[in-house]
Amino acid sequence: xxxxxxxxxxxxxxxxxxxxxxxxxxxxxxxxxxxxxxxxxxxxxxxxxxxxxxxxxxxxxxxxxxxxxxxxxxxxxxxxxxxxxxxxxxxxxxxxxxxxxxxxxx
Amino acid sequence: xxxxxxxxxxxxxxxxxxxxxxxxxxxxxxxxxxxxxxxxxxxxxxxxxxxxxxxxxxxxxxxxxxxxxxxxxxxxxxxxxxxxxxxxxxxxxxxxxxxxxxxxxx
DNA sequence: TTCGGTATCTTGTAATGCAAGATATGTTGA
DNA sequence: TCAACATATCTTGCATTACAAGATACCGAA
Numbered sequence: 001x002x003x004x005x006x007x008x009x010x011x012x013x014x015x016x017x018x019x020x021x022x023x024x025x026x027x028x029x030x031x032x033x034x035x036x037x038x039x040x041x042x043x044x045x046x047x048x049x050x051x052x053x054x055x056x057x058x059x060x061x062x063x064x065x066x067x068x069x070x071x072x073x074x075x076x077x078x079x080x081x082x083x084x085x086x087x088x089x090x091x092x093x094x095x096x097x098x099x100x101x102x103x104x105x106x
Numbered sequence: 107x108x109x110x111x112x113x114x115x116x117x118x119x120x121x122x123x124x125x126x127x128x129x130x131x132x133x134x135x136x137x138x139x140x141x142x143x144x145x146x147x148x149x150x151x152x153x154x155x156x157x158x159x160x161x162x163x164x165x166x167x168x169x170x171x172x173x174x175x176x177x178x179x180x181x182x183x184x185x186x187x188x189x190x191x192x193x194x195x196x197x198x199x200x201x202x203x204x205x206x207x208x209x210x211x212x
Numbered sequence: 213t214t215c216g217g218t219a220t221c222t223t224g225t226a227a228t229g230c231a232a233g234a235t236a237t238g239t240t241g242a
Numbered sequence: 243t244c245a246a247c248a249t250a251t252c253t254t255g256c257a258t259t260a261c262a263a264g265a266t267a268c269c270g271a272a
Contacts (some may be wrong), residue, residue: 007260027249068249069248069249070249070250106247
């Protein structure tokens, strides 16, 4: 993952972090991101990302019955996903530092 | 500018911040970004951005002779650009806080 | 006069976030 | 019973983006 991916891929990292914390399903992820202050990540953003991440073997999923509604697809991190989370954190911290260097000057 | 633009448009904000600090030309901007820790923003990224920002009247430019080489196009912020810089700073701070909320949990 | 460094710009590509909407399941109440 | 609603996932198509690669041009010095 290059710097490009970093700039564009901030949500990926957030998803990894939330999944790491606790097994969650897609719909729940959208709600959590909103709780954390993001302005509305539609499912049109999240589901394709989860599918991609599963194809890349960063997450795995299992279907479970819901109390109300169709089956939920719960996601957990694979070892590869955990590694990617660590790499994301490192890149995110570098990005923060770089951008803040640009801004501090004024 | 939406959240999408925010995620993708971090470099825009950095350019605005650097130009605000001091009149600069494109080639110089690429060097500064590298100084600040960014991993190599090629001119293929920066020049199209500057052209777009000028079209949107966030920056204005004047040509000046160089000590060595072709004329340099020096950029300064317009009032609109200054306003956008302030908006970028606000969005950047919100983004930092949101992402760090996701990460802090683990 | 040619070579290397400086400087800007263009073209084409892959990836991204998302709006919009399709699809499916379960609960509830009229 | 069955219509309405909330839950839940997935797909399609679009505009934007960062960037690699390379074209163009100018200048000074060897």
